[in-house]
Amino acid sequence: MDRSLWLHDYELKEFPPLEDDLEVYVLVIGGGITGIISTYLLRDEGVKVALIEQKRLMHGTTGFTTGKLTIQHDIIYQELLKKHGLEKTRLYLDSHLEASQFIKNTINELNIACDYEERTSFIYTQSPKEIPKLIKEVEAYQQLNIPYLENPPLNLPFAVEGVLGVTNQAHFHVVKYLQAIVKELENQGDIYIYENTKVLHVKEEDDICVTFLENGRKVRSRYVILVSHYPVNDTLNSYFMKLKPMMAYVVAAYYDKDFTDGDYINIEKPTRSIRTHPYQDKRILILAGEGHQCGHTSNDKKHYQNLSDFGRMYFNMDTPLFMWSTQDYETFDKLPYIGAINKNNPRILLTTGFKKWGMLTSTLSAMLCRDIILNKKNAYHDLYSPCRLTDKLTGKFFVYNISGVGRLIGDRLKTYNKSWSIEPGKGKIISFRGKKYGIYKDEQGETYIVKAICPHLKCILTFNNEHKTYDCPCHGSRFNYKGEYLDGPAIVNLKRIKATKK
Numbered sequence: 432m433d434r435s436l437w438l439h440d441y442e443l444k445e446f447p448p449l450e451d452d453l454e455v456y457v458l459v460i461g462g463g464i465t466g467i468i469s470t471y472l473l474r475d476e477g478v479k480v481a482l483i484e485q486k487r488l489m490h491g492t493t494g495f496t497t498g499k500l501t502i503q504h505d506i507i508y509q510e511l512l513k514k515h516g517l518e519k520t521r522l523y524l525d526s527h528l529e530a531s532q533f534i535k536n537t538i539n540e541l542n543i544a545c546d547y548e549e550r551t552s553f554i555y556t557q558s559p560k561e562i563p564k565l566i567k568e569v570e571a572y573q574q575l576n577i578p579y580l581e582n583p584p585l586n587l588p589f590a591v592e593g594v595l596g597v598t599n600q601a602h603f604h605v606v607k608y609l610q611a612i613v614k615e616l617e618n619q620g621d622i623y624i625y626e627n628t629k630v631l632h633v634k635e636e637d638d639i640c641v642t643f644l645e646n647g648r649k650v651r652s653r654y655v656i657l658v659s660h661y662p663v664n665d666t667l668n669s670y671f672m673k674l675k676p677m678m679a680y681v682v683a684a685y686y687d688k689d690f691t692d693g694d695y696i697n698i699e700k701p702t703r704s705i706r707t708h709p710y711q712d713k714r715i716l717i718l719a720g721e722g723h724q725c726g727h728t729s730n731d732k733k734h735y736q737n738l739s740d741f742g743r744m745y746f747n748m749d750t751p752l753f754m755w756s757t758q759d760y761e762t763f764d765k766l767p768y769i770g771a772i773n774k775n776n777p778r779i780l781l782t783t784g785f786k787k788w789g790m791l792t793s794t795l796s797a798m799l800c801r802d803i804i805l806n807k808k809n810a811y812h813d814l815y816s817p818c819r820l821t822d823k824l825t826g827k828f829f830v831y832n833i834s835g836v837g838r839l840i841g842d843r844l845k846t847y848n849k850s851w852s853i854e855p856g857k858g859k860i861i862s863f864r865g866k867k868y869g870i871y872k873d874e875q876g877e878t879y880i881v882k883a884i885c886p887h888l889k890c891i892l893t894f895n896n897e898h899k900t901y902d903c904p905c906h907g908s909r910f911n912y913k914g915e916y917l918d919g920p921a922i923v924n925l926k927r928i929k930a931t932k933k
Contacts, residue, residue, distance in 0.1 A: 433755040433898065436683050436708070436717070437606040438494045443613060445487070449625040449644065454651045455481045457804060458642055460630050461658035462486075463493035464790065465782050467609050468797035469656055470624075471616060476805060481623035481650065485659070488613065488626060489606055491918075492660055495757035496790060497681060497704060497719050499694055500534060501552040501600040502527050504788045506564050506698055507765060508571035514764060515821065517574060519814055523766065524575055526811045530794035531601070538608065541615060545607035546709055551580070552600035555591045556698040564698055565593040585691045588745040602694055602706055605790065630663050631922065635776045654804050656780045658796070661760065661907075661919050662772065670768075671887065671920040674760040674784055676725035676907025680734040682754050683708070686716040687747040703741060715752065718742050722787075725758055725919075726904030732897045756898065758907065758918055761786035769796045769815035770803060780804075781817050845891075853878075858894040858912055867891050868928065869901050871912040880928035881914035887921040901925065 457473055459466045462484025473480040502524060511520040538547050556565060572579045572595070580596035616622050629645040633655050642650040657663055662670050679702070686707075695705040702720035718741060721734035735754050742748030762768065762784040772781040780803060782796035795811065802809040813819075847862035851870065858871035860883045869883035869892060883892045883901065890905035900917065901910040908919030916924050 433495065434753050435494050435755040436710070436715075436753040437496070437498065437604060438490065439753065440604065440606055441487075441489070441494075441610070443488060443610055446484075446624045446626040448627040448646070449481075449483055449648060449650070450646065452649050452651075453481060453623070455479045455623060456652060457481075457654045457656065458483070458640065458650050458652040459656045459658060460633075460642070460663060461491070461656075461660065462488035462624075462626065463491050463658065463660070463793070464489075464605060464609060465658040465793040465796050466656070467612055468794055469658065469800055471612050472797055472801040473804065474616060474619060476801065478804070479623075481625070481652075483625045483628045483630065483644075483650075485629045486627065488624070489609055492757055492759060492789065493605060493609070493793075495681070495755045496605055497706065497717060498602050498605050498708070498790065499552070499600075499704075499706065499788075500531055500602055500790050501597070501694060501788075502531070502577070502791070503552045503554055503595075503597055503600065503696070504786070505696060506554065506568050508575060508577075509564070509567040510765060512571050512574065515766075520571075521575060522811055522814050524577070526795045526799075526814075527791045530791040530798065533794055533798065534603075534608075534791075535601070537612070538603075541611055543608055543611040545611065546604040547601060547608075548603070548709075549599060549601045550706070551596050551598045551693045553585070553594055553596045553693050553695045554698060555587075555594045555695060557589065557591055558699050559592050561698045562593050565595055568595055585693075587690050587695075588688050596693070600694060602708070603790075604708075630659070633657070633663055633779055635778050638778065640778050654778045654780065656782070656800050657772065658782050658793075660758075660783065662781050662783060663922065670781075670783070671906040673762060673768075674907075675763070676758055676760055676919065677722055677787065678725050678756055678758055679719060679787055680721045680738060680754075680756045681717060681719040682735055682738045682742065682751040683710075683715050683717045684739075684742065684751040684753075685713060685749045686742065688745070690746070701737065703738075710752075716742060716746055716748055718748075724904070725907040725909065726893050726902035735897075757787075758909065759787045759789065760784050760907070764819075764821040766819075766821070767792050767796065767815055768817040769799050770812065770817055772817060774818055858896060858899060860892065860894055869894055869912075869914075869925070871899065873912075879913050881910075881925040882928065883925075885921055886923050886925065887919070892925075 457480040459482045470482045632643045640652045640655045697703045704719035707714045718738045767784040771777045772779045785792040853872045867883040869881045872878045885903040892901040899912040908921035909917040914925030
């Protein structure tokens with residue numbers, strides 16, 4: 432089960448669920464970094480705003496990040512220049528620079544102790560075949576006037592063929608940062624933050640948004656900002672076709688190897704993201720990577736093991752103190768979605784598609800949503816609009832959706848286990864009388880059975896024995912072993928089948 436370094440330091444009190452109808456000017460749905468910063472910015476403008484979260488604040492994607500604050504989003508600028516041109520790529524860069532400065536300024540203004548450390552960020556490769564990509568990225572930096580270090584001398588425990596560095600980047604403890612901001616909101620008084628409050632649907636009529644909650648209550652507002660990782664109102668614009676769900680893994684442990692301190696990520700696969708962080712008067716090593724599409728593996732243990740093996744081989748890393756995974760979405764033109772969810776619903780705003788670089792992108796999302804609501808000019812409005820066409824004018828868009836159809840059909844032709852017997856602590860998908868069921872037995876012998884069909888578009892689910900989740904290989908919906916909805920376009924729970932102890 433996931434154990435995050437950041438949530439290990441979680442200290443916030445529990446906020447109550449929303450149990451009455453509510454009317455505000457802006458409703459923010461989602462209690463991660465985007466939602467909290469959006470609330471903070473709007474409250475600073477005197478706007479009456481409420482924040483609601485399905486679980487606990489920061490216990491979604493935000494609590495399972497690597498905490499990097501960098502403009503180096505892998506090898507991306509050469510691709511953005513080719514696809515979008517110099518002007519739009521410059522806007523992408525500038526927006527993330529502004530977000531980085533906002534975080535730094537906020538930490539200083541509120542005197543937040545969140546382990547903020549400035550570091551040089553490095554992209555590296557160990558493969559000679561990847562050098563041409565690195566050279567093209569250097570050329571992109573030159574066009575964009577990004578100061579860079581090319582092949583600086585580094586003391587790394589492994590050989591590299593090429594390195595591209597950018598100074599004055601940073602990393603931090605995101606939960607400590609956001610806890611301070613939430614407490615600042617509480618100090619302002621008249622706060623509307625609700626946890627354990629699930630949204631089912633949002634609709635816009637006559638310039639008013641009505642949000643329907645699972646408990647039957649409603650929230651009326653002039654604007655809604657959907658920062659719930661995956662948009663609640665998927666049916667409004669078929670975002671399941673435009674967002675690819677990806678998983679990544681992280682291990683953190685003490686280590687015993689001197690090397691040039693910095694934040695690293697490689698070009699080739701599998702991904703190896705490397706950085707250190709202070710912990711209990713020492714430093715621990717944080718390794719991340721092993722990315723794959725959600726639902727396309729049955730056991731995440733091998734991904735954790737691969738990262739741990741890498742850490743032991745090169746950094747003399749100890750047994751991990753923390754291990755966690757995260758799910759994030761990426762668009763097919765590499766730009767996030769920020770703005771009106773579609774042309775017919777201009778008051779329902781959306782932020783998603785951060786492609787695992789959410790610390791800065793979430794912040795610029797909050798800043799852009801604030802400006803849209805306050806009708807302020809923002810240079811990044813058109814670039815990140817969810818209504819753009821560049822997200823679909825790509826071969827990857829068609830390949831992804833054809834692949835989803837292939838899984839929908841192909842998985843029905845597969846042969847599945849027919850036995851109901853199962854070991855404690857294990858789960859699987861079985862076929863019984865032509866129907867697919869998921870079965871899981873906990874360590875106490877209690878058995879949980881669900882229909883293993885995703886409520887979204889009826890794809891057959893897979894069971895992940897490391898995280899004890901049912902994952903959809905088509906569009907990334909996830910459910911726990913009891914069938915309770917966790918993430919993705921499905922929204923509703925799986926249908927439970929009565930089972931007994933044995």
